[in-house]
Amino acid sequence: MADSYILKIFRGHPTHQYWEEFELEMVPSANIISSLMEIQRRPINRLGEKVAPVVWESGCLEEVCGSCSMLINGYPRQACTALIEQMINTTGQNTIRLAPLTKFPLVRDLIVDRSRMFEDLKRIHAWIDVGETSSNSQPGPKIYPEKQKVMYQLSTCMTCGCCLEACPQVNAHSAFIGPAAISQARLFNANPVGYTQRSLRLRPLMEEGGVSDCGNSQNCVQVCPKNIPLADSIAAVGRDVTFQALNDLFSFPDREE
Ligand code: SF4
Ligand code: SF4
Ligand code: FES
Numbered sequence: 001m002a003d004s005y006i007l008k009i010f011r012g013h014p015t016h017q018y019w020e021e022f023e024l025e026m027v028p029s030a031n032i033i034s035s036l037m038e039i040q041r042r043p044i045n046r047l048g049e050k051v052a053p054v055v056w057e058s059g060c061l062e063e064v065c066g067s068c069s070m071l072i073n074g075y076p077r078q079a080c081t082a083l084i085e086q087m088i089n090t091t092g093q094n095t096i097r098l099a100p101l102t103k104f105p106l107v108r109d110l111i112v113d114r115s116r117m118f119e120d121l122k123r124i125h126a127w128i129d130v131g132e133t134s135s136n137s138q139p140g141p142k143i144y145p146e147k148q149k150v151m152y153q154l155s156t157c158m159t160c161g162c163c164l165e166a167c168p169q170v171n172a173h174s175a176f177i178g179p180a181a182i183s184q185a186r187l188f189n190a191n192p193v194g195y196t197q198r199s200l201r202l203r204p205l206m207e208e209g210g211v212s213d214c215g216n217s218q219n220c221v222q223v224c225p226k227n228i229p230l231a232d233s234i235a236a237v238g239r240d241v242t243f244q245a246l247n248d249l250f251s252f253p254d255r256e257e
Pocket of ligand 1: 167168178179230231
């Protein structure tokens with residue numbers, strides 16, 4: 001194990017970004033967050049200058065909240081589960097590059113504003129209105145185990161933004177909503193109660209920036225840390241959107257996924 005390693009961080013604010021290097025002592029089991037905490041304690045760069053501490057976002061520290069997502073050696077992933085020693089062994093280099101995600105507005109250093117993802121969830125009605133049934137003590141409708149299994153996996157999305165970062169269709173010139181929200185529409189439509197409000201989820205996905213803007217490159221599937229079957233979700237929602245459009249035109253009878 002080497003004695004030290006270098007974190008090369010693309011930091012700054014929206015109008016000025018620059019690379020800055022920090023040399024850190026190798027600590028067994030260190031991850032990117034613990035290394036950033038070390039820099040926060042002792043913000044001295046490789047040139048020996050005392051600088052403003054690097055800022056980043058984190059919460060759960062166990063790859064559940066998605067807030068620590070950043071580009072690590074150019075790959076979108078969570079900093080809390082990125083082990084220093086493992087990365088150095090994999091790349092054979094003792095420098096690790098950190099940069100903020102590029103598909104979201106930069107706040108400062110490694111923090112970006114992922115609000116668009118939460119706004120998109122509101123747009124596609126990513127919840128189930130229980131209404132009067134919330135005070136009803138009767139069990140809810142049955143869901144078969146095979147379907148539960150799929151729904152559980154879809155429900156693990158942590159809105160981390162990695163799939164949007166990797167998606168070529170998500171860019172400054174496109175209104176594409178991205179795969180995460182599409183997959184959440186599939187999740188809530190798969191619930192028998194949620195299914196009754198599927199048109200609220202499908203109609204926004206028929207508009208500009210909806211599911212038909214997906215270019216099917218499947219980059220999103222490659223980077224999703226939760227292994228969510230995003231391509232399946234996009235295909236399923238694509239079919240449902242077509243059916244919804246026909247239904248709106250001709251009022252066909254309902255069908256369930
Ligand atoms: S499959 Fe669609 S959503 Fe996924 S990365 Fe490609 S274009 Fe983006
Ligand atoms: S679908 Fe996967 S990559 Fe995309 S936001 Fe959810 S957890 Fe992150
Ligand atoms: S801190 Fe929550 S996913 Fe890393």
